[in-house]
Amino acid sequence: MTFQRIVAIAIGILFLLKTGASALAESPVPKLPIPDKLVVLTFDDSVKSHYTVVRPLLRKYRFGATFFITEGFEFKTNKNHYMSWTEIARLHQDGFEIGNHTRDHLGLDATHPENLKKQLAAYPAQLKAINERCKEHGIPVPTSFAYPGNGIAAEALPLLKKLNIKFARRGGSPEYPYEKGRGVAYEPGKDHPLLLPTAGDARPDWELSDFIRAVKQAKNGRIAILQFHGAPDLAHSWVNTPVGKFEIYMKYLAENNYRVIALRDLEKYVDPKAVPADPFKIITERKKLIAQQQQQ
Numbered sequence: 001m002t003f004q005r006i007v008a009i010a011i012g013i014l015f016l017l018k019t020g021a022s023a024l025a026e027s028p029v030p031k032l033p034i035p036d037k038l039v040v041l042t043f044d045d046s047v048k049s050h051y052t053v054v055r056p057l058l059r060k061y062r063f064g065a066t067f068f069i070t071e072g073f074e075f076k077t078n079k080n081h082y083m084s085w086t087e088i089a090r091l092h093q094d095g096f097e098i099g100n101h102t103r104d105h106l107g108l109d110a111t112h113p114e115n116l117k118k119q120l121a122a123y124p125a126q127l128k129a130i131n132e133r134c135k136e137h138g139i140p141v142p143t144s145f146a147y148p149g150n151g152i153a154a155e156a157l158p159l160l161k162k163l164n165i166k167f168a169r170r171g172g173s174p175e176y177p178y179e180k181g182r183g184v185a186y187e188p189g190k191d192h193p194l195l196l197p198t199a200g201d202a203r204p205d206w207e208l209s210d211f212i213r214a215v216k217q218a219k220n221g222r223i224a225i226l227q228f229h230g231a232p233d234l235a236h237s238w239v240n241t242p243v244g245k246f247e248i249y250m251k252y253l254a255e256n257n258y259r260v261i262a263l264r265d266l267e268k269y270v271d272p273k274a275v276p277a278d279p280f281k282i283i284t285e286r287k288k289l290i291a292q293q294q295q296q
Contacts, residue, residue: 034188034269037218037258040225041065042169042198044101044146046075047230051087053243054231057250059094063260066097068146068169069130072105073235081235089137097262099144100165103129107149108156120155127163143167144263146227150178150198157194157279166272167263168194169225171201175286181206184286185217185224188270192279196263199224202249204240211249215258223266 041058043050046069058065067088075082092098103126109115131141143166147156150171160168172183181201191197200214218224229239231246241249253260266272276282 031270032268034221034223035259036220037215037256038223038269039215039218039253039258039260040186040223040263040266041228041260042068042099042146042225042263043228044068044070045073045105045229045233045236046070046083046088046101047233047235048079048081048083049230049232049234049243051083051091053246054228055091055094055096057247058096061250061254061260063250063253064096064262064265065260066099066144066146066263067091068099068101068144069134069142070101070105070148071103071130071133072101072148078235085133085137089139092137092139097144097264098134098139098142099146099263100127100130100142101146102126102148105148108147108151108153110151110153116153116155120153120159123156123159124163127165145169145194147171150201152195154279157192160194166193167196167266169196169198169227169263171227172198174283175290181210181227183214183227185222187222187282189274190276190282192275193266193270193272194275195279195283196225198227201227202229202239202241202246204237204242206241206245208245208248208252211252215253218258223269225263 041063043054043065050067069088073082088098102123106119106122106126108119134141143164145160145165145168147168147170150173152170171178172181175184175197176182181203183198183200185199186196199217200211214226215224228241229236231241231243233240
């Protein structure tokens with residue numbers, strides 16, 4: 001074999017190794033199959049009981065969860081009702097996810113275009129303010145977001161994407177009215193990753209049956225995302241969850257072998273870059289189906 005032939009073979013091998021490694025690096029990581037009984041726990045508004053009540057109970061059961069942080073309401077002045085950043089940082093250190101809920105709990109009002117325009121213009125600063133506070137306390141910049149007041153708007157989607165949000169949780173509305181806290185499970189491939197529905201938004205008059213109705217939707221490829229505020233929530237009575245009821249709900253999940261994760265952990269099962277052509281198509285379809293069922 002000539003020297004030139006040896007050199008040619010060596011160059012060919014190096015090329016294959018290089019291109020093969022590149023292809024391997026660029027190939028997507030396979031996603032895990034979505035199991036039944038997959039539940040996402042989320043907690044809104046930086047409520048004090050997230051640290052004093054929720055944290056120890058979740059640690060007991062080794063549940064994951066996302067805590068959506070805002071400095072709105074009386075966050076800066078009322079530390080009886082709201083966490084400190086030291087406590088929020090401890091939640092991160094415990095392995096929980098810290099998500100973004102805007103600095104001032106700024107909701108979106110799609111019914112009034114002029115208001116919406118102003119709200120959207122303020123959103124970059126609103127989210128970046130929480131990002132900076134997270135950095136100050138050794139917390140990763142959030143990639144999960146929850147819409148304050150569960151108000152949504154199509155115009156927010158490209159904005160959230162630009163701000164590096166991978167998953168954004170809304171409420172159970174518009175499929176169901178806001179008042180009762182009913183909702184629907186997340187259907188990967190149909191629901192936009194920045195419009196993830198809530199399967200249940202806990203209310204003070206909820207019973208165990210309401211909670212079970214929400215989590216039992218977690219089957220056949222669907223994921224139940226649950227929304228809580230405080231347990232208790234002393235500042236917002238309409239979304240308060242009594243401690244005793246919250247303990248019963250968490251015990252039910254543990255005893256019935258639910259897999260309980262944070263919102264960020266959805267990336268193990270779904271690709272946040274895979275989005276439906278029409279983000280609101282599935283919402284419209286569900287509303288029609290629910291209306292038909294209610295007429296029967």
